[in-house]
Amino acid sequence: DVKVTQSSRYLVKRTGEKVFLECVQDMDHENMFWYRQDPGLGLRLIYFSYDVKMKEKGDIPEGYSVSREKKERFSLILESASTNQTSMYLCASSLGGGTGKVYGYTFGSGTRLTVV
Amino acid sequence: SQQGEEDPQALSIQEGENATMNCSYKTSINNLQWYRQNSGRGLVHLILIRSNEREKHSGRLRVTLDTSKKSSSLLITASRAADTASYFCATASKYNNNDMRFGAGTRLTVKP
Numbered sequence: 491d492v493k494v495t496q497s498s499r500y501l502v503k504r505t506g507e508k509v510f511l512e513c514v515q516d517m518d519h520e521n522m523f524w525y526r527q528d529p530g531l532g533l534r535l536i537y538f539s540y541d542v543k544m545k546e547k548g549d550i551p552e553g554y555s556v557s558r559e560k561k562e563r564f565s566l567i568l569e570s571a572s573t574n575q576t577s578m579y580l581c582a583s584s585l586g587g588g589t590g591k592v593y594g595y596t597f598g599s600g601t602r603l604t605v606v
Numbered sequence: 607s608q609q610g611e612e613d614p615q616a617l618s619i620q621e622g623e624n625a626t627m628n629c630s631y632k633t634s635i636n637n638l639q640w641y642r643q644n645s646g647r648g649l650v651h652l653i654l655i656r657s658n659e660r661e662k663h664s665g666r667l668r669v670t671l672d673t674s675k676k677s678s679s680l681l682i683t684a685s686r687a688a689d690t691a692s693y694f695c696a697t698a699s700k701y702n703n704n705d706m707r708f709g710a711g712t713r714l715t716v717k718p
Contacts, residue, residue: 494648502625532694532708532709532710532711533649533694537706549707551641578646580649582649592637592654592656592698593654594654595639595641595696596649597649598648599648600646600647
């Protein structure tokens with residue numbers, strides 16, 4: 491069964507810590523995405539990547555960075571965690587779309603991060 | 607904003623009834639997708655409808671798309687308690703069909 495795996499289900503970190511959220515997919519997907527989900531706000535796109543070593547800012551990139559050194563792995567980095575980054579973080583991947591081709595996303599189970 | 611908006615925010619029905627959820631959006635889209643999320647878990651892709659399609663079916667799911675009104679609806683027929691979840695619509699930009707934005711979702715509760 492194809493999978494997107496997020497390394498931690500629950501995580502508690504202290505304010506000011508550098509936090510790494512890891513996401514690995516085994517489907518050879520070109521595209522990978524990081525969202526955060528907060529009650530009443532839905533999913534908001536933080537960063538995405540269409541290829542190795544490539545990254546693009548989403549709607550709310552401030553306070554975050556990403557790394558994609560290998561096709562299967564997309565890491566989200568909180569440079570200095572703050573309490574307002576307490577949230578559910580969701581990673582997703584999809585096949586790259588050629589002309590006229592569109593694909594759904596495959597999501598990981600999410601990481602619930604609490605910053606104290 | 608490209609982001610879809612679902613309506614209603616919450617819906618409670620009895621098992622066996624049909625559930626209808628709506629989604630509105632503001633910009634031109636390439637396609638619209640519906641996802642389901644069980645409590646505290648990741649999202650699962652349900653169905654994709656392209657901008658040149660008007661209706662699509664998958665099992666008990668029926669999706670319609672009206673691009674003139676910039677709206678879509680998801681109908682779940684003969685609902686079951688196991689359908690209890692949050693449902694999200696996501697819109698893909700006309701100019702970048704891999705760039706999707708999600709709404710805040712509809713919370714569906716199906717009572718046994």
